[in-house]
Amino acid sequence: MKRREPITFAGAAAPRATARGGDARLDFDCVTVTYPGGPALSEVSLSVPHGGQVAVVGPNGAGKSTLFKALVGLLPLQSGRILIHGREPGDQHDPIAYVPQREEIDWRFPVTVADAVMMGRYGRLGWLRRPRAEDRTAVVSAIELMGLTDLAQRPIGDLSGGQQQRVFLARAIAQEPHVLLLDEPFTGVDAAVREQTLSVLDELRRKHVTVLVSTHDLDLAATRFDRVLLLNRRVIGYGRPQEVFTAERLVQAFGGQAMFIDGMVVIDQCCPGPGEEAPAADEGASSRPTG
Numbered sequence: 001m002k003r004r005e006p007i008t009f010a011g012a013a014a015p016r017a018t019a020r021g022g023d024a025r026l027d028f029d030c031v032t033v034t035y036p037g038g039p040a041l042s043e044v045s046l047s048v049p050h051g052g053q054v055a056v057v058g059p060n061g062a063g064k065s066t067l068f069k070a071l072v073g074l075l076p077l078q079s080g081r082i083l084i085h086g087r088e089p090g091d092q093h094d095p096i097a098y099v100p101q102r103e104e105i106d107w108r109f110p111v112t113v114a115d116a117v118m119m120g121r122y123g124r125l126g127w128l129r130r131p132r133a134e135d136r137t138a139v140v141s142a143i144e145l146m147g148l149t150d151l152a153q154r155p156i157g158d159l160s161g162g163q164q165q166r167v168f169l170a171r172a173i174a175q176e177p178h179v180l181l182l183d184e185p186f187t188g189v190d191a192a193v194r195e196q197t198l199s200v201l202d203e204l205r206r207k208h209v210t211v212l213v214s215t216h217d218l219d220l221a222a223t224r225f226d227r228v229l230l231l232n233r234r235v236i237g238y239g240r241p242q243e244v245f246t247a248e249r250l251v252q253a254f255g256g257q258a259m260f261i262d263g264m265v266v267i268d269q270c271c272p273g274p275g276e277e278a279p280a281a282d283e284g285a286s287s288r289p290t291g
């Protein structure tokens with residue numbers, strides 16, 4: 001594998017514990033989220049340790065994006081409870097950085113790269129406070145780190161997909177998060193952006209930032225993450241990749257999209273069923289079953 005250049009930045013070290021939270025971590029306790037069309041998450045329970053890196057894997061419509069939105073308090077829970085460092089979403093000061101799926105961002109929104117990255121500091125600025133020197137410094141260094149200095153004054157809508165992804169990574173870095181959620185960051189980006197994203201994850205690991213990343217890339221999930229969450233509205237498996245990625249569980253999660261070829265499970269994510277959205281790009285993943 002190609003060696004990655006180390007990336008370093010001044011992220012805040014996450015607290016090990018809070019007054020109300022015991023060991024800092026994310027907890028889902030029997031979480032159900034329902035849209036008018038039916039449940040998207042059903043009785044999801046799991047716990048992510050402080051500084052853990054989890055890949056969230058499942059077919060289209062499995063509830064991966066719903067899980068992230070529930071975590072940042074964008075969706076009401078029908079039942080159950082989510083605790084972040086011991087506090088409910090929206091009731092905590094630990095910054096959570098959330099990078100939505102590309103399709104969910106309005107790229108026509110008239111902001112420059114520098115503005116978009118400064119938005120990462122808004123949670124720290126408070127109501128009507130002007131950016132301080134330290135906010136500007138954080139923004140400039142995040143922009144530099146992601147190689148966007150020459151593009152800083154350009155509108156985000158003018159950039160390529162890879163450049164846009166780097167803007168959102170820069171925003172997340174400027175935020176100095178304790179928890180980072182990346183929704184399909186490896187879909188539709190080139191190898192350079194993929195490597196850059198992985199380097200950011202390496203650095204966040206050193207800083208004990210808790211990270212959840214949704215991906216269709218099973219190999220990446222298996223080789224690069226401490227834990228995987230195999231999701232299809234409910235938890236099919238959660239734990240170390242070699243324990244979770246068994247043939248049985250992959251078939252359970254992906255149904256007819258899972259095939260056996262030469263002792264490997266191949267997940268065909270190219271052609272969604274009726275009513276499902278087509279995945280954006282690099283789909284088609286395989287995994288050698290371990291059970």
Ligand code: ADP
Nearest residue numbers: 035036037040059060061062063064065066067
């Ligand atoms: P994934 O990210 O794994 O593809 P999502 O969380 O986007 O899955 O969606 C889970 C299910 O919830 C899908 O069946 C989807 O159609 C449905 N869904 C997602 N967002 C909405 C919404 N805003 N309104 C109604 N149904 C939704």
Ligand code: MG
Nearest residue numbers: 064065066101
């Ligand atoms: Mg999604």
